[in-house]
Amino acid sequence: MARPAPLSGFPEWLPAQRAVEQQVIETLRRTFELHGFAGIETRSVEPMERLLSKGEIDKEVYVLRRLHADDSEPDDAAKQLGLHFDLTVPFARYVLENAGKLDFPFRRYQIQRVWRGERPQEGRYREFRQADIDVVGADTLPFHYDVEMVEVMAEAFAQLSLPALRMQVNNRKLVQGFYRGLGVEDVAPVLRAVDKLDKIGPAQVHALLTDEVGLTAQQADLCLRLATITGGDAAVVDEVRALGVTGDELEQGLHEVALLLDGVRDVPRDGFDVVADLSIARGLDYYTGTVYETKMAGFEHLGSVCSGGRYDSLASDGRTTYPGVGISFGVTRTLAPLFSRGLTATRSTPTCVLVVLVDEGSRATSRECAAALRERGIPAEVAPAAQKYGKQIRYAERRGIPFVWFPAEASADGVAAVRDIRSGEQVPADVASWTPPDDDLRPQVVQPAG
Amino acid sequence: MARPAPLSGFPEWLPAQRAVEQQVIETLRRTFELHGFAGIETRSVEPMERLLSKGEIDKEVYVLRRLHADDSEPDDAAKQLGLHFDLTVPFARYVLENAGKLDFPFRRYQIQRVWRGERPQEGRYREFRQADIDVVGADTLPFHYDVEMVEVMAEAFAQLSLPALRMQVNNRKLVQGFYRGLGVEDVAPVLRAVDKLDKIGPAQVHALLTDEVGLTAQQADLCLRLATITGGDAAVVDEVRALGVTGDELEQGLHEVALLLDGVRDVPRDGFDVVADLSIARGLDYYTGTVYETKMAGFEHLGSVCSGGRYDSLASDGRTTYPGVGISFGVTRTLAPLFSRGLTATRSTPTCVLVVLVDEGSRATSRECAAALRERGIPAEVAPAAQKYGKQIRYAERRGIPFVWFPAEASADGVAAVRDIRSGEQVPADVASWTPPDDDLRPQVVQPAG
Secondary structure (H helix, E strand, O other), X not given: OOOOOOOOOOOOOOHHHHHHHHHHHHHHHHHHHHXXXXXXXXXXXXXXXXXXXXXXXXXXXXXXXXXXXXXXXXXXXXXXXXXXXXXXXXXXXXXXXXXXXXXXXXXXXXXXXXXXXXXXXXXXXXXXXXXXXXXXXXXXXXXXXXXXXXXXXXXXXXXXXXXXXXXXXXXXXXXXXXXXXXXXXXXXXXXXXXXXXXXXXXXXXXXXXXXXXXXXXXXXXXXXXXXOOEEOOOHHHHHHHOOOOOOHHHHHHHHHHHHHHHHOOOOOOOOXXXXXEOOOOOOOOOOOOEEEEEEEOOXXXXXOOEEEEEEEEEEEOOXXXXXXXXXXEEHHHHHHHHHHOOOEEOOOOOOOEEEOOOOHXXXXXXXXXXXXXXXXXXXXXXXXXXXXXXXXXXXXXXXXXXXXXXXXXXOOOXXXXXXXXXXXXXXXXXXXXXXXXXXXXXXXXEOOOO | OOOOOOOOOOOOOOHHHHHHHHHHHHHHHHHHHHOOOEEOOOOOEEEHHHHOOOOOOOOOOEEEEEOOOOOOOOOOHHHOEEEOOOOHHHHHHHHHHHHHHOOOOEEEEEEEEEEOOOOOEXXXXXXXXXXXXXXXXXXXOOOHHHHHHHHHHHHHHHHOOOOOEEEEEEEHHHHHXXXXXXXXXXXXXXXXXXXXXXXXXXXXXXXXXXXXXXXXXXXXXXHHHHHOOEEOOOHHHHHHHOOOOOOHHHHHHHHHHHHHHHHOOOXXXXXXXXXXXXXXXXXXXXXXXXXXEEEEOOOHHHOOOEEEEEEEEEEEOOOOEEEEEEEEEEHHHHHHHHXXXXXXEOOOOOOOEEEOOOOHHHHHHXXXXXXXXXXXXXXXXXXXXXXXXXXXXXXXXXXOOOEEEEOHHHOOOOOOEEEEOOOXXXXXXXXXXXXXXXXXXXXXXXXXXX
């Protein structure tokens, strides 16, 4: 077999990188569970008709075909199976399918891979992992859950060593209400044009709004002025009001943005802040109120690493409508660029202690030492072979294993000892009581240099 | 949207079932890491040529196609991507791809989904999860790792509440050496015929061996007698020797089986035992020494739930060969039938304490109570709305949340209190010090009735 090459867009991690990812996932999971979110997973596939039902026909979905497909395979393309491209569409389906067995409001988290057949580049992958939380109600869902999404994610972020994060929030009712207050009837093309502000700049958006969408120059001016409003407190509400547009929907949106900013006042601010940014729109069209986006300092080119919003009618079975609010953290999108810049772990193995082997005949003794350490939660393994101690120590060194254990049989004075191979310090020790420093128990995250 | 129906072969779990699965995965992960196995994950896809390279052209692989495939898509079917059907083929590829960055012997675990387009039935799914451990060496790998595989899995099983498990071990060298000692040159057809013993019985296997494989009646007799030998200690070696066949390869196999049985003598035996069963062959043809299979008491019809073996040349880059030994636990195959018989958890949410809400104005107070509990590792959430206390308590009851917290504002005497809603007992309590019984902190596994 020739040495295989990586597949573009399908990232894989070395063991030390995976140790970092695993710790990130565990932190997310622990935080979500402390807040009472139940973990679920959905199957990786959905019928194509469901994947494409949101009207985004340009989605790059992966379609599945069995290699030995037979007559039982559906001819109808819509009945074929495709890999899910996010965790929201399958979750909406899961809620409908199991509505009779779930209790609402239903709080769930979901950490899974998703697939998109897009052209790979930094921050965009064909297979990647997301971590979502959502709360879904039956027919109604109070606004305080919009606040809770931010609170929970902020608490998780505070435990991860990531670059500073800035969450930008907006509200569809505010924006659409503003456009309608201006006399615009079809708001979707305006949203789409303003969404391009980052890419093409205000002059071109203005041209789009007047020449293609058909707004007056004054209407376009006001749309652009709205999109430039940003701030961390209720002053943004006053700035919007100062533009002189009115209407019930706009008022409701302003009220919700003010509630949200007020609700997250106490959110931990160390490397994380929340600002209203009235240019934020989110591409997907199912959002109906709050929308969230999050940029990582120094990595703004990746786009948003944590996004979501309120959707009042993502799922409905005719009798009941299930409104929800959710937010999705891009685990791979966040970690992959950090890995490529050197983020890693102190070692490539969970092993904290390597127990040396005196000779093959005493393997049982060394195994017992390792078992006694494991019994107390200390990851330990026995050296692969009874080589010279120098070779056994190098086995540990290469992997970053911090400690080497010498059973009583291995030392001249017949007393077991443990050596910190970084300092070379060796001290007598008892497997029943010796404990490594907390920082050495598990691989620790190592930030990129510089 | 009409209520969606489940997809046959793609099982999904309700939140309480997923809580059980999550605990099983955490136990496996903790055990593997204590033994120094590094966790890795591989991408879900491999080029078809790699998936099909093991000669099993009848594999039911899922092939991927981008919905909007363009000219950059390979025409050559072998270059197309398919979903992996096990974790061994991708692991072998990962080892070759990253050999320069890994240290050998390399110990890894991998817990991931795999896909097979087979006809679904109990114990056989189109999407399911496996948990694998493997140790891979560069050019050589000592036999003691064959013992360690059993030791590690047994330790994990001892912490799971599963029906009794019996691991059956055999050795390819023993069986092939025996056949060759009998004068059989092409051993593969004999292996395939004997592998059918369970399904078609000894008379038919005998007929196959004589009529189709071309053995003499006496050779066929001896092959069948070998396959009936079973036992938990070195007596099996004497039984084989009593058949009067000799040869170096056979001797090596006998030696290894004896070593394995001796090595696992001390493995915890509570609900888990290991026996040599010389009929065990394993379908895949890359095994070269030890093979493992595991049956679950009362669920023998599922086939093996934990299988693997030694492969001396699964991966090779021309210069270096990477021999390995590994074992794979079928997480879904084991849990799915138990779920359908009632295995579940005590509650459908991680929440241990529901903090009641006096009125919307005091939500901040209730949130602080919940935050103080979470600070000490107690999962807590605030009631969704300031309904009558009876309604708030029923919210907890429906989800199996064991405790309801009344902030000071909610009680007549102004002292905070906690109620165990199962007993109705209510006591004064302080968020800074109250602790639930250990068993209530997380959802507990509930075994099927009967």
